Amino acid sequence: MNPHSDRSWAGGAGTLAAPSASPGALPGLPSTGVPAGSFRGRGFGERLGATEREDAWWAQPLAQAIGLGLLGLYATWAAFQGNHYEFGNYLSPFYSPLFKPSWWPISPAILILWAPLGFRATCYYYRKAYYRAFFGDPAACAVGEIKSKGYCGELKFPFVLQNLHRYFMYLALVILVILWYDVIRSFAFAQPNGGFRIGIGGGTLALLFNTTLLSLYTFSCHSLRHLVGGKLDCFSCVAAGGPRLKAWSAVSVLNGHHMGFAWWSLFSVCFADLYVRLCSMGVIHDGVIYLSSLFDTAGGTGL
Numbered sequence: 001m002n003p004h005s006d007r008s009w010a011g012g013a014g015t016l017a018a019p020s021a022s023p024g025a026l027p028g029l030p031s032t033g034v035p036a037g038s039f040r041g042r043g044f045g046e047r048l049g050a051t052e053r054e055d056a057w058w059a060q061p062l063a064q065a066i067g068l069g070l071l072g073l074y075a076t077w078a079a080f081q082g083n084h085y086e087f088g089n090y091l092s093p094f095y096s097p098l099f100k101p102s103w104w105p106i107s108p109a110i111l112i113l114w115a116p117l118g119f120r121a122t123c124y125y126y127r128k129a130y131y132r133a134f135f136g137d138p139a140a141c142a143v144g145e146i147k148s149k150g151y152c153g154e155l156k157f158p159f160v161l162q163n164l165h166r167y168f169m170y171l172a173l174v175i176l177v178i179l180w181y182d183v184i185r186s187f188a189f190a191q192p193n194g195g196f197r198i199g200i201g202g203g204t205l206a207l208l209f210n211t212t213l214l215s216l217y218t219f220s221c222h223s224l225r226h227l228v229g230g231k232l233d234c235f236s237c238v239a240a241g242g243p244r245l246k247a248w249s250a251v252s253v254l255n256g257h258h259m260g261f262a263w264w265s266l267f268s269v270c271f272a273d274l275y276v277r278l279c280s281m282g283v284i285h286d287g288v289i290y291l292s293s294l295f296d297t298a299g300g301t302g303l
């Protein structure tokens with residue numbers, strides 16, 4: 001049976017001729033048997049938004065556009081603002097790791113934010129979200145899309161840069177270690193006598209909550225899933241196949257919730273920055289519950 005026999009082709013003005021249905025007879029084609037970019041789906045060539053769908057297909061891209069737009073605006077403002085990113089033992093995640101070289105004239109966040117931003121911008125889920133929400137390309141399945149000239153998937157500049165995702169993932173893993181250090185540090189509160197007391201403040205919870213969600217987002221990454229085992233055809237044929245199968249299975253479970261982790265971690269990272277910022281500005285008071293005098297240090301250096 002021809003594996004492509006169930007495909008239907010765009011019926012609008014942009015209809016493209018279906019390629020020969022014999023992939024084995026067409027050397028040089030990908031395994032789909034379809035030249036890259038030749039099949040654009042049902043919505044291609046139709047008026048923007050034209051569809052036979054009767055459900056509220058526009059609701060999701062609209063919500064995504066509002067959510068990404070608002071959170072993106074806040075994150076951009078917070079990153080360029082360059083003030084009120086520290087309060088005692090709290091450091092805003094937008095500014096971690098904190099580098100403040102004397103020769104750098106603007107916000108220190110700009111020196112490091114390109115890495116987590118690149119990780120999110122090239123994320124497989126976010127690509128789907130912002131291609132739909134902002135590019136309308138397509139706005140949804142089986143809906144007429146913006147007729148972008150020359151778009152051919154992610155094969156050419158600038159979209160070919162999306163393939164850098166796995167390298168941004170390596171950087172994200174390093175940054176995650178630093179963010180966990182920030183969480184540990186947020187439990188140690190400096191005392192007037194020079195010592196430290198272990199406690200839990202509102203900022204501790206905000207940073208802990210945020211870093212947990214960022215960890216879930218990172219460890220549910222499609223590229224990580226591929227790296228730990230998804231690229232293997234046979235686990236018993238490779239070294240450490242058993243542990244890799246377990247790692248792949250665990251990442252696969254998380255991967256099923258990647259979209260949720262993407263959104264919740266985006267909210268939480270903005271919230272953690274906002275909390276530290278409002279404490280630093282004196283707008284809110286950070287309450288602390290001290291755990292025990294057993295952990296206290298007197299005159300020590302602390303964390």
Ligand code: FES
Pocket residue numbers: 119123124125126165169217218220221222223224258
């Ligand atoms: S696919 Fe979303 S973070 Fe890797």
